[in-house]
Amino acid sequence: MAIALVAQPWWVNFIILIPPLAWFSWRRGGVAVTVRQLAISGVFAAAFGFLEAVVVVYLRAATGLLPGYQGTLADVVRMSGQYYVQSQAITQFPNSLLTLEVLREAATIVMLFTVALLTSANSRARAAVFLWTFATWDIVYYAALWATVRWPLSVKDPDVLFLIPVPWLSPVWFPLLVSALTIIAVLFSRVSQPKT
16 A cells, blocks of 8 residues: 655655754754844745745736736635646746746745855754744745735645755645744754853
8 A cells, every 4th residue: 555645756745854853953952043033034034935925926927827816906815716726837837937936946045045144153053044934934925825815725725835856746734834843843942042
């Protein structure tokens, strides 16, 4: 009997191991990240998550994949949730724009990584801040999509998570779970830096 996997390709399912492995590697010495560093990087990540959701809405509208986009935002909200299937959008996305979409995703990772580099000289703290900002960005991204166009209709809806190196597909609950566990791992591993 084959085991049903949550995400495709199969190896994407291993991202669920990132939060417990991070926590396990940090549990003894903790991570020297201050509340201020988490708050500031979290504000950036939240704003960036909202911006990313808006870009996705614009991309859907520009490629004709978003019903009601020529009306009001209320028209978009009313029509998009029931008709738009994110996981099928990748097959409908114009090839002429696919390279730009891959580059946009790569730029997103670079921006989140850069914030982590700016927060600390300590590699453990940088890793924690990167995971923190990525998780915050991801949760806000889905919340902003739901707030603006009422998608996803359910956390069971399939989504395209990334396109690098191939499309990653999973239900929305999977990245939300990984992100929530990541935030918990960072919070439980954080140790206050001594005041100087």
